[in-house]
Amino acid sequence: MTLKIESLVLSDEKSYECKLQHGEAVSAEMKLTVNQYPREFYVEDTGDVPVDGEEASVARCVTKGAKPEPKMWFTDADGQEVSLDEVPVISQGDDGLFDKTITLKKTFTKQDNGKSYKCHVERADLTTNVTDMSAIQVHYASSVVLLNSVPEVWEEGESLQAACEAWGNPTPAVTWSFTPDAKTNVTLPAGDLLPSNFQTNGARIFSNRLAATAQGLTNNGTLTCTADNKIGSPASASFKIGVYAAPVTTVPTTTGMAPVQEARAGGPDGAVIGGVVAVAVFVLIVAVLLIARYFMSHKGTYRTKEMTMAEDEEKRGDLMADEDEEILAESGGRKKEFFL
Structure with missing residues (x-):
């Protein structure tokens, strides 16, 4: 014997008894449970704007008219289940159906900015409905x-x-x-x-x-x-x-009037170039004077020594001539030689 019910409705949820009459009556009873997929399933924005380091409720995931109570959860962009700071809201009507709401409430950081979340609802047949949410904007x-x-x-x-x-x-x-x-x-x-x-x-x-x-x-x-x-x-x-302030240079005049102050118009580059040129010219002039003085002093000393040596030779020659004459005179005109 088979009991077949087409187009089950919630009111079909009851106990059914099967009786068999063959001599002594035999019976068996069965309780029929009728499940209901969620009639509504959606995600709504709370309007709250999360701020870095603060707790905020940014979205609600809602199911209505489900039996039995469905399992619901949020996951982040990496597929990890999100730990919620708020317990689900569950209600059951006279018809035995459940309405359930979970809220995405947590402490957000600026690292959560731009991340997206998903709401999952597991139905009575263990299949899961998934709804995507828009990316979260975290203010920081x-x-x-x-x-x-x-x-x-x-x-x-x-x-x-x-x-x-x-x-x-x-x-x-x-x-x-x-x-x-x-x-x-x-x-x-x-x-x-x-x-x-x-x-x-x-x-x-x-x-x-x-x-x-x-x-x-x-x-x-x-x-x-x-x-x-x-x-x-x-x-x-x-x-x-x-x-x-930009440095100034003094321009001398030939009229006896006070010196004229002219602002240097060349800027910092002109000032550097002018200073380098002035130092180079000064060093060159000093070097020329020192070299000239050095050569003049050495040239005079050489001439003095040269003249002194010539005069000494001349005097030495005169002395030797005088000595030769004296020797000749003493020897009667004969030259004497002495050996040591």
Whole structure:
């Protein structure tokens, strides 16, 4: 004997009895259980924005009208099950069906930014439904670095360029500001972040002509690049610059008037070249004078010695001639020889 029920419904879940009458009656009872796949299965966004280092509930995975209670879990982009900080919400209606919700609630870090998650639901037949979620956007504080090394000492009139790089989520706003050196006793006009001879273009700052301290304007101080996206504290990177006045040269006049001061227009390169040339000329002149003096002094000494030797030879010859005459006179004109 076979019991066959077509198009089972939940109301078919009951006990069924089979009786066999053959002399003595024999019966057997069976309990029929009817399962129900989830009638609804979806993932919804909570609207919460996770922040680095903070706990947040970013999504809910929901099943409705399931029997028995389904197993549900989240996995990350690596396929690992996520440990949740919130227990599931489960309810059972009069019809015996279960509604169940799990929430993706955890402490997020900026390393989780851009990762995607999946919700899994295991049905009564042990098959699994999977629903993908959109990538999670984790907000984290700004960071900033300088892109180039900037010298600290500059000459008036030179051009300066610098740039910084900032990152964060959301993308931070970048601003440049200037703090004058306290020794200059100069302050910026109210509302101004930079001296009038500086311009910015996003994360870049430049000045076509640096100025030393004069008439209420100075470029001696600290330039700061600040990045801020309203998450945590702003980040900044700074560097100092010192601008000195261009040196001047004095041009003498032949009219008896006061010397005229002319600013050197050649810049730092002209100053270096001019100094090198001047030193070279001076060294050359001194060398020529020393060499000339050396040769003159040695030439005079040689002549003096040469004349003295000639005079000595002449005197020695005269003396020998006188001695020969005396000897001849004493010997009656005969020359005597002596042997030792």
